[in-house]
Amino acid sequence: MIRVGVLGALGRVGVEVCKAVEAAPDMELVAALDKGDPLEGLTGAEVVVDFTHPDVVMDNLEWAISHGIHPVVGTTGFDEGRLATVRAWLGENPGTNCLIAPNFGIAAVLMMHFAQQAARYFESVEIVELHHPNKADAPSGTARRTAELVAEARAKAGAGAMPDATSTSLDGARGADVDGVHVHAVRLAGLIAHQEVLLGGDGEILTIRHDTMSRSAFTPGVLLGVRRVRELPGLTIGLEPLLDL
Numbered sequence: 507m508i509r510v511g512v513l514g515a516l517g518r519v520g521v522e523v524c525k526a527v528e529a530a531p532d533m534e535l536v537a538a539l540d541k542g543d544p545l546e547g548l549t550g551a552e553v554v555v556d557f558t559h560p561d562v563v564m565d566n567l568e569w570a571i572s573h574g575i576h577p578v579v580g581t582t583g584f585d586e587g588r589l590a591t592v593r594a595w596l597g598e599n600p601g602t603n604c605l606i607a608p609n610f611g612i613a614a615v616l617m618m619h620f621a622q623q624a625a626r627y628f629e630s631v632e633i634v635e636l637h638h639p640n641k642a643d644a645p646s647g648t649a650r651r652t653a654e655l656v657a658e659a660r661a662k663a664g665a666g667a668m669p670d671a672t673s674t675s676l677d678g679a680r681g682a683d684v685d686g687v688h689v690h691a692v693r694l695a696g697l698i699a700h701q702e703v704l705l706g707g708d709g710e711i712l713t714i715r716h717d718t719m720s721r722s723a724f725t726p727g728v729l730l731g732v733r734r735v736r737e738l739p740g741l742t743i744g745l746e747p748l749l750d751l
């Protein structure tokens with residue numbers, strides 16, 4: 507039995523994760539903590555799943571890693587600086603591993619992968635992410651990661667800058683620029699989590715769209731991460747290596 511703790515256990519995703527861990531035959535939910543609960547409550551856990559908030563996740567990770575608990579992290583807000591800090595903590599605590607994935611939905615991971623594969627064949631690529639209005643951050647971690655993967659693929663293929671003659675008179679009109687890829691964030695009541703990657707070339711457009719219809723979609727990926735994190739040395743970013751992508 508893998509002893510699992512959950513941080514953010516009362517949140518939209520945390521509730522689903524707790525249910526999934528409790529239903530898994532090879533896992534035991536030993537701690538379900540939310541805001542205000544002391545992290546000492548994780549004592550006894552081998553793996554901790556974090557779906558909290560970008561403002562608190564680093565403190566959680568520092569505590570968990572220094573106590574030899576392997577984190578599986580869904581919380582967003584990771585940039586290169588934060589990832590370097592996590593790598594340093596892991597270096598100081600050999601034998602402790604960490605998995606950080608901007609999206610645990612299998613279809614979402616495939617959407618990112620397909621976008622990465624397609625990126626080099628098109629002149630233009632833009633990303634539109636659409637989420638519920640209570641989301642803490644923008645752009646989404648998924649959109650940011652997709653843009654990085656697209657930019658990486660284009661650079662590798664020697665693709666030039668995308669065509670864009672726009673001169674904007676209003677800040678934000680062209681969205682955020684992530685490594686040269688424009689990302690647009692929609693916040694709308696009724697949505698959960700959705701993303702379109704628009705790829706345009708000569709006379710044709712390819713749209714790769716992903717829709718999250720229920721937050722239970724994240725739990726198979728989280729359980730896979732919990733099962734595998736102890737054998738994945740150091741820091742793993744994204745679910746891709748666990749899916750052989």
Ligand SMILES: NC(=O)C1=CN([C@@H]2O[C@H](COP(=O)(O)OP(=O)(O)OC[C@H]3O[C@@H](n4cnc5c(N)ncnc54)[C@H](OP(=O)(O)O)[C@@H]3O)[C@@H](O)[C@H]2O)C=CC1
Nearest residue numbers: 514516517518519540541557558562580581582608609610
């Ligand atoms: N990687 C992925 O697949 C996915 C990632 N996410 C990301 O996960 C994060 C959480 O999303 P979501 O569940 O919608 O958010 P919620 O706000 O619904 O849940 C977060 C929960 O964490 C609690 N919390 C805040 N601070 C702490 C703390 N220090 N310790 C323990 N619990 C704390 C919150 O309490 P309170 O409300 O009182 O502040 C809340 O109950 C976001 O960053 C989101 O982008 C979301 C979906 C999928």
Ligand SMILES: O=C(O)C1=N[C@H](C(=O)O)C[C@H](O)C1
Nearest residue numbers: 582608609641646647648699
């Ligand atoms: O906050 C959310 O809801 C989600 N957050 C993650 C992100 O920022 O990419 C994953 C998914 O989009 C849902």
